[in-house]
Amino acid sequence: MGNKQTIFTAQQLDAYQDCTFFTRKEIIRLFHRYRDLAPQLIPLDYTSGPDVKVPYELIGSMPELKENPFRQRIAEVFSEDGEGNMTLDDFLDMFSVLSEMAPKDLKAYYAFKIYDFNNDDYICKSDLEKTLSQLTRSELSEDESRLVCEKVIDEADLDNDGRLSLDDFQHMIGRAPDFLSTFHIRI
Amino acid sequence: MSLFPGGGVALGKLGLTEEDIMDEIESGKRDLVKELVAMSSREQIQAIRVLPMCLEDKKHIRSQVHDSKLSKHGLQLTCFTDCSEQVSRSFRRCGANVVSARQAMKLWQGTMKEVGGKFGTSVLSYFIFLKWLLMFNVFSFLINFGFVTVPQLIQPPNKTAAVGFRGLELLTGAGYFNQTVLYYGGYSNGTIGNEPVYDMQLAYFFTIAAYLVLCAVSLIYSVARSFQKNFVLSTTGSAWRLLCSWDFSITSEKAIRQRKNNLRVQLKESLSERSQRAHISTSAKLKQFGIHLGTWLISTALALASCAAIYYLGLYNLEVIKDSQDSISLLTEASTLLLPFVVSLINLIIPLLYSLINKTEKYSNPRTQIYVIILRNVFLKMGILGILCYYWMYNVPTTISCWESFIGQDLYRLVIIDFIFSMLESFFGEFLHNVIGTRCLPSLGVPEFDIARNVLDLIYAQTLAWIGIYFSPLLPLIQMIKLFLMFYLKKVSLNQNCQPPRRSGRAAQMQTIFIALLFFPSFVGALSMVAYTVWSLKPSEHCGPFQGLNITFEAVALWMDRQGSVSESMWPVWIYNNVIKSELFFYLISLIILVLIFFFWQITQGRKLLITLLREQIVNEGKDKAFLLDKLQKLQKEKQTTASSQRPYRQIPQSFDRRQEIEPDYDQDFEDLPGRPLPEEDTGPVGPPFTSALIQAMMARRQAEEEEEEGY
Numbered sequence: 001m002g003n004k005q006t007i008f009t010a011q012q013l014d015a016y017q018d019c020t021f022f023t024r025k026e027i028i029r030l031f032h033r034y035r036d037l038a039p040q041l042i043p044l045d046y047t048s049g050p051d052v053k054v055p056y057e058l059i060g061s062m063p064e065l066k067e068n069p070f071r072q073r074i075a076e077v078f079s080e081d082g083e084g085n086m087t088l089d090d091f092l093d094m095f096s097v098l099s100e101m102a103p104k105d106l107k108a109y110y111a112f113k114i115y116d117f118n119n120d121d122y123i124c125k126s127d128l129e130k131t132l133s134q135l136t137r138s139e140l141s142e143d144e145s146r147l148v149c150e151k152v153i154d155e156a157d158l159d160n161d162g163r164l165s166l167d168d169f170q171h172m173i174g175r176a177p178d179f180l181s182t183f184h185i186r187i
Numbered sequence: 188m189s190l191f192p193g194g195g196v197a198l199g200k201l202g203l204t205e206e207d208i209m210d211e212i213e214s215g216k217r218d219l220v221k222e223l224v225a226m227s228s229r230e231q232i233q234a235i236r237v238l239p240m241c242l243e244d245k246k247h248i249r250s251q252v253h254d255s256k257l258s259k260h261g262l263q264l265t266c267f268t269d270c271s272e273q274v275s276r277s278f279r280r281c282g283a284n285v286v287s288a289r290q291a292m293k294l295w296q297g298t299m300k301e302v303g304g305k306f307g308t309s310v311l312s313y314f315i316f317l318k319w320l321l322m323f324n325v326f327s328f329l330i331n332f333g334f335v336t337v338p339q340l341i342q343p344p345n346k347t348a349a350v351g352f353r354g355l356e357l358l359t360g361a362g363y364f365n366q367t368v369l370y371y372g373g374y375s376n377g378t379i380g381n382e383p384v385y386d387m388q389l390a391y392f393f394t395i396a397a398y399l400v401l402c403a404v405s406l407i408y409s410v411a412r413s414f415q416k417n418f419v420l421s422t423t424g425s426a427w428r429l430l431c432s433w434d435f436s437i438t439s440e441k442a443i444r445q446r447k448n449n450l451r452v453q454l455k456e457s458l459s460e461r462s463q464r465a466h467i468s469t470s471a472k473l474k475q476f477g478i479h480l481g482t483w484l485i486s487t488a489l490a491l492a493s494c495a496a497i498y499y500l501g502l503y504n505l506e507v508i509k510d511s512q513d514s515i516s517l518l519t520e521a522s523t524l525l526l527p528f529v530v531s532l533i534n535l536i537i538p539l540l541y542s543l544i545n546k547t548e549k550y551s552n553p554r555t556q557i558y559v560i561i562l563r564n565v566f567l568k569m570g571i572l573g574i575l576c577y578y579w580m581y582n583v584p585t586t587i588s589c590w591e592s593f594i595g596q597d598l599y600r601l602v603i604i605d606f607i608f609s610m611l612e613s614f615f616g617e618f619l620h621n622v623i624g625t626r627c628l629p630s631l632g633v634p635e636f637d638i639a640r641n642v643l644d645l646i647y648a649q650t651l652a653w654i655g656i657y658f659s660p661l662l663p664l665i666q667m668i669k670l671f672l673m674f675y676l677k678k679v680s681l682n683q684n685c686q687p688p689r690r691s692g693r694a695a696q697m698q699t700i701f702i703a704l705l706f707f708p709s710f711v712g713a714l715s716m717v718a719y720t721v722w723s724l725k726p727s728e729h730c731g732p733f734q735g736l737n738i739t740f741e742a743v744a745l746w747m748d749r750q751g752s753v754s755e756s757m758w759p760v761w762i763y764n765n766v767i768k769s770e771l772f773f774y775l776i777s778l779i780i781l782v783l784i785f786f787f788w789q790i791t792q793g794r795k796l797l798i799t800l801l802r803e804q805i806v807n808e809g810k811d812k813a814f815l816l817d818k819l820q821k822l823q824k825e826k827q828t829t830a831s832s833q834r835p836y837r838q839i840p841q842s843f844d845r846r847q848e849i850e851p852d853y854d855q856d857f858e859d860l861p862g863r864p865l866p867e868e869d870t871g872p873v874g875p876p877f878t879s880a881l882i883q884a885m886m887a888r889r890q891a892e893e894e895e896e897e898g899y
Contacts, residue, residue: 015246015249015250018232018249019235019236019242019245019246020236020242021236023284024280063438066438067437067438067439067440067443068438068443078241089242089243089246090241090242093241096236098435102237105237106239109239111430115430128429131429131430135429135433136447136450136451137447137448137451140454144454144458147458148429148454148458151457151458152430156430158802158805158809159808159810160810161813169430176432177416177417177695178431178432178694178695179431181308182308182432182433182435183431183435185435185436186300
């Protein structure tokens, strides 16, 4: 557990450790998971901070994300270019927020961004309908889907502007104690 | 920490230059760095970790904080600050190494991940609960073994006619095991060693007392924490289900498909619930009430009947044993197994009857149904344990000579037979159910893992272990082995036979209820029984560490007297005489606690009122915000039309739409949803005017500043 690894410099590892919820060992283990996705693309030596990205198709094929209905949105939210191609930083950030040590507010912020399909800082009815279709295999009829979305907005919209802002969402999450354990991917 | 409006704003829509926005964001960052520099290192790290920014920005902020910290201390000895930085960094590294070492030693980490991935969080909670109970037993075994058994093994007491080892001991716990350190009877009442005298009586008493007190503290703390986290303002309704309940940790395709189906079914149910609620007539209500009453009567009758049966069986058992105390034949010994067998059989069959009865009832809320089943099972199990305790406390001490060992043996038998029945239950309940459900009767279906029933079984087993600590100090070892094997047994059965649960239930609330059940009837009951034994019953005359005393607690009283006469250390004696023995002290404490409870209750009432008031305020603020932004845009529009030539870089589009909702393109296919703003949205009804209230406010402020400058 000493300074035997040659992948990162000590400063890089310290920076990663301070900015994510992972320990050194986990960061190195995650690096190897990242590298396994595209071994010919990712160098073993990150001391010079190379700028490489793993394309979204490979990220989406990870066993932890493969079946998740929101994997594309997750990759987009955490990737720098907004399209799902992730650098090592994005990768670590993603799993750090989705780990069990991240606090509720941080998770709620990112969950909000994931469910906000059109990236306008509000979850409006269309975002909810898209979420619903992802979660129920598009088998609810249009009427039912519309009714459910209306119900959601009725219950959760506090400032009555017809859509959910981050505050509304965080307030609703505050009343759902399961959220911390369900918004969690083990790696 | 401030949240930046950075993230998802499509700047192109507003037509602002990047410069203005970047300037504002930079100044925001500078404020953030200033805040961070003012904190201590550990707080800094925690604060940086929870910033909602991408990793690169966080690293950037971190380096800025470091630089400004260094520049602040620039005047002081750089060597010193360097050294202290190194030291604190190496401490942090050490701490991180310790944490990762602890994590590597965590038991069953891989299995838990696998189970969580296939079956979801609620089934995983059963295994986490099992692991937690295992920790209690490991701790108990270690301190009992260390403080009570090991000294006794060094100087074993004189044994009377030892019986040879026959195979039956493993099941009945009697015979060869009778005189060993497994039971109370195997301990002497003397002292061990010469100069630092180790008093076995005090060791026995204080070890068990210390363990029970620690358990109580740990349980109370867990219940309180769990309650605080999970029972705050619980929600109902589909908002929660849609946005919060999707379990991201499930990785198996089948499980996910199932979840999606369940969610759909639940949503459909909740939509139809609304229409159904109004249509219950009085006669139907009366009928339902009658059914509920009937089922409660039946279940109570069943519970009482089983308790009576167990009591009379126990008495009969006592008769058989009493006659042949010393030379117990094989048959008599085997007949002692009858009582545990019947108890476990009752524990197996009656809950099944309860769930059958439950199916005839209709509850408006599925959660109420689960609570009712849990309540009935708890009554049954605690009733059985209660009647057994009564039998042990009243009938056994008067009949049998070394009665504590006998109770210890009874408990040993109960624990072992309970384990055997759990294995059988898994086999019949899950394996056969699966086979029948898939081959013979497809309508029956694949079984689900019944979390409530399994957790209640665990709680029952743990209660037995807690009761048994006084009578059989090594019983935690048996319980440990049992829990260990149970983990693997349940895991295998789960993987082979069960499907993921259909209802995505309130896992967190169920956790709280289970921990509360573990504390309230289970631990408190065990504690009261041990307390009653220690304070009221006369220990047996010829065996055990408390032989010859009137009550067990007398050992402490005698010790205090001895200390008092030696008069070297007066304060424990003073505490004993004035605090523990005096009733006034306990009255005062109870009174103070009641007053405090009343105060806290009033505070919670006040807070509830505050919450409703704040909610109203949020709604009003929302309306104010909408009104003010409206006004802001009107004013800016006016400014635009008057000064459009002077400010070419602020291009707010003329086709200004004040709609509060965005109407997106419904025709778009749901499959390929990019996260980017669609290029078509630039021309159409552009710029949701309320997209970034902050951006608007910043613009207005900038304008106001510039006007001020111009004004000078």
